[in-house]
Amino acid sequence: MKTQPSLEPRLQRAGRDLEAQLESLFERCPDLWGFSVQDRDNELFVSDVGITPRLSAEQYGDIYEDITKTLAALLDERPEVCELLRARTFARVLH
Numbered sequence: 205m206k207t208q209p210s211l212e213p214r215l216q217r218a219g220r221d222l223e224a225q226l227e228s229l230f231e232r233c234p235d236l237w238g239f240s241v242q243d244r245d246n247e248l249f250v251s252d253v254g255i256t257p258r259l260s261a262e263q264y265g266d267i268y269e270d271i272t273k274t275l276a277a278l279l280d281e282r283p284e285v286c287e288l289l290r291a292r293t294f295a296r297v298l299h
Contacts, residue, residue, distance in 0.1 A: 217282075218282045218287075219285075221282055226274075229270065230296050235255050235256060236253070236296065237256055237296050239293070240292065240294075241290065241291070243291055250275070275289065
């Protein structure tokens, strides 16, 4: 995720923190290819988790829990990151 230069400074800083946390998440979860964050009734939830190869329900649950804990911790630290998560899809970057 690249931080957009047109964002106000507080969102640029939040965007850098979000990017760092997502990079760490994808490093910790090598089978995770991507996920979406949806907004329903002003609450965020994780959906469309892409994992390859197919894993057991327990392994999937562990990855899902890691995603939600990572995002929750970031939201606790930087509530403004909510604006950057809403209705977004995040995917692993291949180099």
